[in-house]
Amino acid sequence: MGSPEESRVARILLPQLKLDELLEELQARLDAARGTRDRVHGLLEAVLSVGRELDLEQVLHGIVEAAAVLVDAEYAALGVITPDGKALSAFHTIGVTEERIAEIGTYPEGHGILGELIRHPEPLRLAKISQHSSSYGFPAHHPPMNSFLGVPIRVRDQVFGNLYLTEKRGGAQFDEEDESVLSTLAVAAGVAIDNARLYEESRLRERWLQANAEITHSLMSSGARTDVLALIAERAGEITGSALAAVALPMEGTGSLAVLSEALTNIARHARAGRADVALETDGREVRLTVTDNGVGIPAEGRRSGLLNMEERARQLGGELHRTTPRDGGTRLVWRVPVTRK
Structure with missing residues (x-):
């Protein structure tokens, strides 16, 4: 047992220690x-x-x-x-x-x-x-x-x-x-x-609308066809941020784009090909469209309707369709028609 003086000091220090701890906790909080x-x-x-x-x-x-x-x-x-x-x-x-x-x-x-x-x-x-x-x-x-x-x-x-x-x-x-x-x-x-x-999309729509108005004005003002086409390509390139923009024109009177679409559709549906090469050429006398794929070839009963459509279109225009099998497999279609003179 301690002396009365020690007990008194302890009673004083204990509340002081608790107060210090409380203050530290409060400060931390x-x-x-x-x-x-x-x-x-x-x-x-x-x-x-x-x-x-x-x-x-x-x-x-x-x-x-x-x-x-x-x-x-x-x-x-x-x-x-x-x-x-x-x-x-x-x-x-x-x-x-x-x-x-x-x-x-x-x-x-x-x-x-x-x-x-x-x-x-x-x-x-x-x-x-x-x-x-x-x-x-x-x-x-x-x-x-x-x-x-x-x-x-x-x-x-x-x-x-x-x-x-x-x-x-x-x-x-x-x-x-x-x-x-x-x-x-x-x-x-x-x-x-x-x-x-959303803001970028709205700005893009606005730019397309402005370009459309500009092109429409050029068409209505009877501008040269080449100038209008150049304007279309220029505005499309600017808006899309493309390094190159071009306007592809179908060759008048041949229907070559429709034939190409038919050929590529056949390849996509039936050929199981991993690649298709397309070449469109003209020497001034005839138009020649060549489509080559690396697929399974032409089955005996396969792809007939599409080929018949292409053959019929060639005959209507005084041309012909040739089908061959390249050395390394696949199919090559050569569709050729004479150029129409006006």
Whole structure:
């Protein structure tokens, strides 16, 4: 038993110790609340930021940047999934320099851990990438990556792509709160992507309508035929972003396009061919259409109706249809008719 003085001191210290513990706990909760408040504020800012942009490429880049900041990741990427849902068609990334990207080579196609998220579009959090069964390493020159957090982005209930975050700063691991924050951002990202795509579609429709009005005006003003055709090709190339645009014209009076359609339909339905070659030639005296496939050839009773139609069309125009079998198999059709003089 202690002295009365010791007992008095103990009674004083015990409440003091409990008060200190309470104050420490309160301070910890205040710090956590402050951190959560700041994080929620950052998330709201990120949502508003990506929602304001209407250019799809800018939207995707903004989503990647926001994701990296929100979960304090050194590397972030957004992989866009192909329409068949089996691979990546595009890859937007930050954290890796352009020089390093050039050294690595081609962008990922969706194997390993990236493919795991494609096959199973659910949040995935790993302390060490290499320990997952789907991991098979990185290509040469790739920076080392350990911690990983991935979440899918859905647009109208369809998986558009995935967010990939690696290397949480300070050597820490991504936690449940990181996953929750990133999943919330992914929902907002899906809405922003949908809006951007709708905006691009509306702009595209507007450009086609403008081109249609311009071409109609050119036709109504009795412009030269070649000028109108050139305008059609030019506007189509501009709107589609094509390197080359051309207008294919049927040869008048021969029906060669109808014959070609018949030949290709026969091949598609019956030949089981992996390839078809088409050549359309004229020497000024006759038009010659040659269609060659590498299929099973012409059965005794097969493809008769289509061939009869082609033969009949050739006879009507004073021409003929020849059928042969190339040395390496398949079928070759040569349809030739004289050029009509006007």
